[in-house]
Structures are given as structure tokens and as C-alpha cells.
Amino acid sequence: MTSPVRADLLSDTLTKPTPAMREAMAAAEVGDDVYGEDPSINALENRVAELLGHEAGLYTPTGSMANQLGLRLHVRPGEEMICDSLAHVVRAELGAAAVFSGISSRTWVSQRGLLDPQQPIDLMITGAGAYQVNTALVVLENTHNFGGGTVQPLEAIRAVRAATREVHVSMHLDGARLWNAHVATGIPLADYAQEFDTVSVCLSKGLGAPVGSVLVGARDAIDEARIWRKRYGGGMRQAGILAAGGLYAVEHHLERLADDHARARRAAVAFAEVAPGSIDPTSVETNILVMDVSVAGWASAALVAAALEEGVRFYAVGAKAVRLVWHLDVDDAGTDHAIDVVTRLLRSGPTS
Numbered sequence: 001m002t003s004p005v006r007a008d009l010l011s012d013t014l015t016k017p018t019p020a021m022r023e024a025m026a027a028a029e030v031g032d033d034v035y036g037e038d039p040s041i042n043a044l045e046n047r048v049a050e051l052l053g054h055e056a057g058l059y060t061p062t063g064s065m066a067n068q069l070g071l072r073l074h075v076r077p078g079e080e081m082i083c084d085s086l087a088h089v090v091r092a093e094l095g096a097a098a099v100f101s102g103i104s105s106r107t108w109v110s111q112r113g114l115l116d117p118q119q120p121i122d123l124m125i126t127g128a129g130a131y132q133v134n135t136a137l138v139v140l141e142n143t144h145n146f147g148g149g150t151v152q153p154l155e156a157i158r159a160v161r162a163a164t165r166e167v168h169v170s171m172h173l174d175g176a177r178l179w180n181a182h183v184a185t186g187i188p189l190a191d192y193a194q195e196f197d198t199v200s201v202c203l204s205k206g207l208g209a210p211v212g213s214v215l216v217g218a219r220d221a222i223d224e225a226r227i228w229r230k231r232y233g234g235g236m237r238q239a240g241i242l243a244a245g246g247l248y249a250v251e252h253h254l255e256r257l258a259d260d261h262a263r264a265r266r267a268a269v270a271f272a273e274v275a276p277g278s279i280d281p282t283s284v285e286t287n288i289l290v291m292d293v294s295v296a297g298w299a300s301a302a303l304v305a306a307a308l309e310e311g312v313r314f315y316a317v318g319a320k321a322v323r324l325v326w327h328l329d330v331d332d333a334g335t336d337h338a339i340d341v342v343t344r345l346l347r348s349g350p351t352s
């Protein structure tokens with residue numbers, strides 16, 4: 001019989017609001033946000049814009065909506081955005097950029113999602129005239145989710161920014177986990193964010209709020225995004241009750257992301273010891289661990305099933321790799337349990 005899940009490493013979206021967060025939510029002042037009258041949403045939007053060094057912010061129900069609003073600000077129908085082939089905006093937003101905004105996409109292939117600035121620089125085509133598709137936007141992701149929580153080097157981002165600025169190509173950052181990049185490197189959030197025209201950040205991943213993201217940018221861009229948010233059906237009313245959870249998360253759960261990073265690294269060291277070649281522990285920079293379990297003879301789906309039998313839940317990425325994600329609701333004891341189970345399975349290999 002499968003035991004109850006003791007370490008749920010499926011995703012950092014699983015977190016439940018803490019009692020203190022629930023109290024902040026229950027006490028939130030609210031108003032009608034479609035009229036701009038929800039004080040809790042206004043406070044959150046202003047605080048996130050301030051932290052990221054942009055003029056204005058817009059609260060959205062999801063990270064996908066924040067990204068999609070951001071993309072459409074920069075790209076006209078029939079133009080293209082370019083991003084790496086594992087980016088969330090092309091892998092996991094269900095073609096929304098094409099469906100809603102007529103945006104065409106091209107991708108470059110990266111290692112672990114890590115940005116090599118020459119790749120977007122070589123890929124973009126500007127002034128294409130009546131023959132080829134014109135590149136209007138470069139999208140980067142920091143940290144990189146499917147790449148394994150990879151932190152993008154600031155110098156690489158700056159190199160892309162310098163090249164795009166010359167040819168008037170915009171830049172959008174999918175910063176769902178920019179918080180993690182900031183905590184891992186100590187680089188201020190605004191130093192990353194100022195290299196982009198728009199940035200989306202998620203409150204409902206490692207920060208632990210139940211709902212919401214914020215899109216930041218210049219005032220006029222955010223005013224336009226606000227119109228499109230309503231058009232997309234994202235104009236919520238007394239949603240300050242949700243935004244208060246997000247603001248609480250920003251103020252109280254940011255620095256603790258370092259605990260998630262340390263636990264992920266500890267697990268990576270243990271896994272590398274029993275299955276050399278499965279993972280380079282130094283590549284685990286934040287809260288996401290992706291490892292190749294085929295080197296230990298496992299198919300990813302089989303290892304996922306065997307670990308679940310023992311109360312450890314994670315995710316198969318393709319046939320050979322698995323992804324484990326640390327967050328607010330996995331503590332040291334949960335991490336110890338996950339390490340015990342997964343190292344034993346890696347060592348033994350599949351039994352039949």
C-alpha cells in the first residue's frame with residue numbers, strides 16, 4: 001500500500017497559506033479593484049514595483065496571465081518573440097501567445113536553461129521587411145524552471161540588453177522565481193529587473209501565497225496591461241483578500257528561500273554520491289533539482305512510482321530525468337526522508 005506523502009516535492013506551487021498569512025488575508029482591507037479601489041491590491045502592486053525598480057505594477061490571478069499580458073505589450077500580431085526552447089512561455093502556456101496575441105515564436109537550445117547571450121543575439125532578425133518575421137521581443141526566464149532552477153548571470157542578461165537596445169527589440173522577464181535568483185546571489189531584485197521592459201513575478205511559488213502574480217513595467221505599459229487584463233476576464237473585484245497573502249509572502253517569506261536552496265543542494269550531494277553522473281550538485285543553485293536517473297538504471301516514471309510508494313512525490317521530466325522542488329512546506333525532516341528513500345532506490349536500481 002502507498003504510504004501517505006511525507007515529502008511532497010512535486011512543485012513549489014503546492015504550498016498552503018500559513019496561519020499568520022491567513023490572518024493577514026482575513027484582516028485585509030478590500031474594495032473593487034476594477035475601479036482601482038482595493039487598498040490591499042494597490043499596496044501589493046506598489047510594493048512589488050518598488051522592489052523591482054519599475055514605475056507600476058499589476059496584480060494578476062496567475063503567472064501565465066502576467067506573462068501573456070507582458071508579451072502582447074511588445075509584439076504585434078505576425079511579429080515574433082524569441083526565447084529558449086525550455087521556457088515556460090513556449091512550453092507550458094498552451095500556445096497562448098499565438099492564440100491570444102498572434103505572436104509567432106522561435107527558440108534557441110540551451111544547456112540547463114542557462115543563458116548564452118550570443119544565442120538570442122544571433123537568432124533575432126530585425127528590419128526584416130516583407131520577407132521574414134520581425135523579432136520584436138526577447139523573453140528570458142530567471143530562475144529557469146525546466147532547466148533546474150538555473151540562475152541567469154547578470155552579465156549575460158546585460159549583454160543581451162545592450163544588443164537589443166541598439167535594434168529596438170524589447171525584453172520581458174519571466175521572473176516567476178526571480179525571488180530565488182535574488183536570494184541565491186544577493187543581487188538586488190531591481191538590478192535584474194531594470195534590464196527588462198516588463199517583468200512578471202509569482203507570489204504563489206516558493207513564497208507560499210495561494211494565488212497571484214505581479215507584472216511590472218512603465219506606467220503607460222501597465223495602464224494598457226490593465227485594460228487587457230479586464231478583457232481577458234482577469235478584472236477581479238475584492239481580491240485584496242488574496243493580494244494580502246501575496247504581500248505577506250513578500251515581506252515574510254523571501255529570505256527563507258535560502259532554506260529551500262540549502263535543502264535542495266543537500267539532497268543533490270547525497271544523490272550524486274550514490275549515483276555519480278546523475279547530477280552535478282554545484283548546478284543546484286536554487287530550489288529545483290533535475291537529475292538523470294537513467295545512469296542508475298531507472299526509467300524516470302518507474303522511479304517516481306517507487307518513491308511515491310514510500311511517501312516521496314516528485315515529477316518525471318521525459319524518460320530519463322526527474323524534478324524535485326523544495327518549498328515552504330518541506331522541512332528538514334521531509335528532506336531527510338526524501339534523501340533516505342531516493343538514495344536507497346538509486347543504489348538498489350529497479351528490482352525487476
Ligand SMILES: Cc1ncc(COP(=O)(O)O)c(C=O)c1O
Binds near residue numbers: 067088144
Ligand atoms: C517559470 C514559470 N513561469 C510562469 C509560470 C506560470 O505560473 P501560473 O501557474 O501561476 O500560471 C510558472 C508556473 O509554474 C513557471 O514555472
